[in-house]
Amino acid sequence: MKKFSRIAIANRGEVAVRIIKACEELGIETVLLHSEADIQSRAYRMATKTICIGPAPTAESYLNIQANIDGALAGGAQAVHPGFGFLSENADFAEAVNKAGLTFIGPSPESIRSLGDKVHCKELAKQAGLPLVPGYQGENQDVAHLIKEAEKIGYPVIVKAAAGGGGRGMKLIKASAEARELIESAQREAQSAFGSPKVFLEKYLDRAKHIEFQVFGDSTGHVVHFYDRECSVQRRHQKIIEEATSPSLTDDLRRRMGEAACAIATLGKYKGAGTVEFLLQDGEFYLLEVNTRLQVEHPVTEEVLGVDLVKMQILTAQGDYVHDPKQVRATRGHSIECRIYAENPFMGGVPSTGLLGHVEWPEGPGRRYEYGFDEGDTITPFYDPMIAKVIVWDETRSRAIQKMIRVLKDSVVFGVHTNIPYLIEILSHKEFVNGTMTTRFIETYFSEALKEPELSEVEKQIAAQAVLQLKGSGKSEVGTATSPFASYWRGV
Template identity: 45%
Template sequence: MFQKILIANRGEIALRVLRACKELGIQTVVVHSTADADAMHVRLADESVCIGPPPSRDSYLNIHQIVAACEITGADAVHPGYGFLSENAKFSDILAAHNITFIGPTGDHIRIMGDKIEAKRTAKRLGIPVVPGSDGAVTEEKDAKRIAAEIGYPVIIKASAGGGGRGMKVAHTEADLEVALQTARSEAGAAFGDDAVYIEKYLQKPRHIEVQVFGDGFGRGVHFGERDCSLQRRHQKVWEEANSPALNAEERSRIGDICAKAIADLGYSGAGTIEFLYENGEFYFIEMNTRLQVEHPVTEAITGIDLVHEQIRVASGGGLSVKQEDIRFQGHAIECRINAEDPRTFTPSPGTITHFHTPGGLGIRVDSGVYSGYKIPPYYDSLIGKLIVHGRNRVECMMRLRRALDEFVVDGIKTTLPLFRDLVGNADIANGDYDIHWLEKYLAKGE
């Protein structure tokens, strides 16, 4: 087992990883920018190192500074959390060159799954169902028209190196295709330094279903069930739940087994999430995230397994602590992402939190690194906390969520709490009857 882990992140995920390390008896080092000197993870860590000014490129994305912090403190492993350098193959390679363990998959696996086109090819080879579309990058308009005609309109054009909805355009007719192709390539080049795009069939009313997987790096793989992340705004997840209210037991088992076998065959090591669009009983691969997800707590709630403990165990060479037959799913869990944003316009709302009170009671978990008097900096993602609720079934979970949202108090800034209080009372949400477009339509109506 590791002696000392450096946590290369900030906010709630840094605190989440820190807690896991402490439970395992591992010393912790955190890095921080000057803007995060008063952050809770900095206060609670065994050691902390300031690695630069507020801009991420000068601090949390500064590989040289993070490696230097490892060497100064004697950290023998790095947990990257999510975001920042968590899916940076170069970072993984550099750490390996310095005999520091990256708590995550190999650089090669990060590269394969980080390229959307190569990831789709790999998924297809591993037996994972994929969305009909181009086999590789599309550069010529005539090729785009031919592929679109073959798979049928509407189609969606996506950036190969993309994420977060950037470099993503929908064409409903051939007349739309030329502009969509040019716009997607331009956005992709500006956002990712790579203008390669590909084409897929655009599904009309799909759900976003993802499967949590783990591999030991030696040919064993397991799945920890699925999460439904269909409530999204601009391709950003807002509300996640496990299990999905849209799947039956047979579908759940089928897609889980497919993903676990694929991870084993790939020789993958650590945590990963295989994401799908789901429509009319069929699953279509979107991408694989080679890291811990923001929404991992809902999986922990229904399985009772600490996924960060599992990450650390696998990275240290200890293998998986469970076999597939050991994993049991109990009850239902929902996570709401609490952001420092206007609940209607979603404009960021940095500032000082004057009062912060979290809900409690059976089945309630709040992952947050903020506190009363904490000043939210304007430089980073607006996520300030996650409310996770677990119940014996979805009805109990929804009732408990309603109560927890009523108890949650954040004063001094605007947050998305009012949005969740609206959603929990909506009939479609109560019935689990929604798709990836539902939330944006709901917000557009101004309900």
């Protein structure tokens, strides 16, 4: 059994902070492998050691396999945690880490290849007898051939990157006239994000819910599931709000989907944390994909089950975690996570960059905040605009929704716009409250930018006084990135 004294983190933002905190609790030092753009970040200040692995462009830093390995070795680490995104599902990276004498904290390269590649995963699913959405997963990647296959499937069709997830390299084709342009666009995006232009096609289910199961393979390879998450609230195939557990599943459906999730993970000889994703429509479920990594939304599972998935990942990589057969896990209460993005909800989600001013996350029971930036840090245009995650827990789903709305209204973020008003509108919508939303929820009800609320007379007076003070001090005027009045932060 190996014991780690120092772990390198090949990631950034709030997930890097999350891993650092888990390492601290286990008495393990950390090495943050960061780009030049991420010197002003919370993880940079928290890590035991920091090593710059390249400039801001991801291809030259976070996606550069050799730079990450060289940095981990230079930092004296024995293992590498990839977080999520970037190289977390890259089998070549996992293999290179192991060949360098380091331990990859995640599944084996073989498991990543068999499950992480969406096409290979579906072949494995066929062996396991799992239901699949009709589609094309062939090797012929000629655009003309893909168009013919799309015609056979029947529009609408989804084209997806074979080597990744998170909405990258994913396009919805509604008619043959747009097929070529969207397939070529998906191939380019897949190449840029995952280093492979390979795509596959699936029939688009227009009333589906997105349900995923958290699986975990221990040091012996025994796989169990830690129940389900509802992830149907998505914008451009990117999740916005997640919850555990799903309000859509009956006990029987939950049992059958959980068994299917464990079956495919077991066939893939899976170790560590992973997620099996399904589409659910008209009472029938279909395998969507397997994510061979930690998920952004893992905290909601931790909240309803009282587990620490990141610490479990590390212990498993050390050969020191085995599921207790006597322990029967049952969920308790309900948890919801909202992703806080630096974007302007009144301009359709345009990214908002600049210097963070005062930030305040309201304290209280059943509230958890995971964030990668503090006051004075800069939100740059180089990466995903998510700056924080807000997680709440309460005894029932309705109370968890009420708590989340209250927490978002009380949260303060100056300096950049955030999507907090957008999230509050979603949480208040009757379909979300009833739990009947599907993956088309955002497209149906929130396709347009939010209407900016009018300031009250008192607020206008305060703003006017602030403008005068700013002019008198010689500082930047209202409307600049550093002005608190350039950011809508109140949750009304």
